[in-house]
Amino acid sequence: MKIIFKLPLAAMSLLAVVSCKEVKKEANDAADEMEEAVEEVKQEVMAQSIKFMMEPKSDSDVKGEVTFTEENGTVKMMANLSGLTEGEHAIHIHQTADCSSADGKSTGGHWNPTNEPHGKWGAEEGYHKGDIGNFVADAAGNAVKEFETDQWCIGCEDENKNIVGKAVIVHQGIDDFTSQPSGAAGARVSCTGIIQ
Template sequence: MFKISFAATSLLFVGCAFGAPALAHEHHHGGKAIADIVDGQGQTKGQAILTQHKDGIHVDVKAVGLPAGVHAVHIHTTGTCTGPDFTSAGGHWNPGKKQHGHDNPAGAHKGDMPNMTVGADGTGMLTTTVKGATLKGGSEPLFDADGAAIVVHAAADDYKTDPTGNAGGRLGCGIVKAE
């Protein structure tokens, strides 16, 4: 009986030891949100998954059916995506009242993210972390009274021009919804 219990405990320990890194990698702290990105005609153009981690909000964007090239992707202040121009999403999420752009000495907005490259096949991916940001809780959470949106722009962000980075029109928009 002791040998069976010891063997079972040993297997459990080994299983936990080898499974721990995978579980730790998938663990998030404080929530998850999804934004289904559509174009001005309501056609699906991708999805953004936002996950709270200790260091900030991790953002994974997958896009389809977009023009090839480099496109700005930003978090916008309002959770409304009225097409065709998506101006209803407001400006960039900027709780710190900074200027636009990672290359601007007076920047950046919390909603400023790296550009996404879209290939000839119309697909693109972006993975980034919005450092110090929170989905909920804290003094400046993304989930506030009017929500938030992920917007894909027609052009690249130049990372310095205030307030938009010369990113051009809005090709796609997705309302950020808690999951």
């Protein structure tokens, strides 16, 4: 009789151990899935994007849109433009989100919160936080300019990085990266204010 009772008891013990391991594995798998889901939500919260339409200035036909996306401490700018003359043009961030004047000069000078000389982005001699650089328009007058940096933010409290309240300006000519204070890039042919 004792043997009959011991075998079912041993089998039940073994079944309980196996069941506990399976339950623990399922709990761990569920915890891993939950952690991945939380991480995805965090990344979505950390990524923000703002888009603005560029408007013609200085009797030009230059228009388009510019998008800024911030994710994990880096801001990416994507500008899609049309109505340009074929060739190189400069694009900068200017200090004031005010495109009200016909010539775009209501935006003020380049955004330069650290009081550096004008120059090419990353130059040892210095550069403005708004010194994005040049891009090339094709024969049809279309262009795309992409730019990415960890020296900007969208709406953060660091005024040396925050692009909100500034403007994007496209110029008729090229930035020579040396002329002060703005690279001698010529007329302002398109403008948008970065307002969140």
